[in-house]
Amino acid sequence: MGIHPINKLNFRDILKSPSYLVMLNIMLIVPLNSMLQILKTNTGLMEFIVVYVFLMLNVSIYFFLNMLTISLIVISEKSSGRCEYYLANQVDVRRLTGIYSRSTYSLNIGPILLLDILMAGYAIARHETVLLHLFQDVSFVWFAATYLLFTYLATSTLTLISMLSKSPERIRTYLSVSSFLFIFAATLPAALIKKLGFIPNGDTIVWFTGSTLLVLAMICASVRMYLSNKLNNEIVILSYKQ
Numbered sequence: 001m002g003i004h005p006i007n008k009l010n011f012r013d014i015l016k017s018p019s020y021l022v023m024l025n026i027m028l029i030v031p032l033n034s035m036l037q038i039l040k041t042n043t044g045l046m047e048f049i050v051v052y053v054f055l056m057l058n059v060s061i062y063f064f065l066n067m068l069t070i071s072l073i074v075i076s077e078k079s080s081g082r083c084e085y086y087l088a089n090q091v092d093v094r095r096l097t098g099i100y101s102r103s104t105y106s107l108n109i110g111p112i113l114l115l116d117i118l119m120a121g122y123a124i125a126r127h128e129t130v131l132l133h134l135f136q137d138v139s140f141v142w143f144a145a146t147y148l149l150f151t152y153l154a155t156s157t158l159t160l161i162s163m164l165s166k167s168p169e170r171i172r173t174y175l176s177v178s179s180f181l182f183i184f185a186a187t188l189p190a191a192l193i194k195k196l197g198f199i200p201n202g203d204t205i206v207w208f209t210g211s212t213l214l215v216l217a218m219i220c221a222s223v224r225m226y227l228s229n230k231l232n233n234e235i236v237i238l239s240y241k242q
Helices: 005-015 018-040 047-080 082-088 093-126 127-135 138-164 166-196 202-228 233-239
Strands: none
Touching: 005 018, 005 047, 005 093, 018 047, 018 093, 047 082, 047 093, 047 127, 047 138, 047 166, 047 202, 082 093, 082 202, 082 233, 093 202, 127 138, 127 202, 138 166, 138 202, 138 233
16 A cells, blocks of 8 residues: 655655654663663662653653644644645545645654663563563553554544644644643642552552543543544635635
8 A cells, every 4th residue: 555645745844844853762772761761770769760750651651752743733724825736636624634634643652662662672681570570561551552553543633623623823832832731730649649648569550551541542532533524625624714
């Protein structure tokens, strides 16, 4: 089937973008270094800290990369008129939205998978028992499945919202703010648990996080289905005229 020419153009443009390359380096180097520093500590909370940080890193990196790639692909193509050009040349809006969504998702999930592979390789090489237990446990399969489902549906839904939006720049602002708010919100459960003095084991955290992502994925799927019914060439083209 091959890669669609628009996908290739998106990949070429984003992989040449200084903003994406800088963010990519930050999202790989800082989390990896943070995890290595945590693994060097030796406290009774080791399992909780390692598992919690690993899960939150995966989710937060997705939010930041998704914010940037949607901005650089969907919002930029609407703002530059390239999207309107495709629609004027008989490219179906649903197909174009799917192409944008696949481009965005690929550029989001690729670096995250690379980071996880590097962490797994480090865990195997250094015999880090906490990480090895996490990767080998069935709860991690649950988290991985719900994580991939949630990120795919969230990217698809946000792409739809951006395509339908009459003010794409406002979407860019919302995505930026929500990404930073998530980082703040992610610290709250850890702080609350510390105050309560109740430390759940790693498996419990993974199962709970996976279940939460499944609920969020279902919400995204519902919103996506609702917005899909509104999507057509005329509505998207008219959004340029507002």
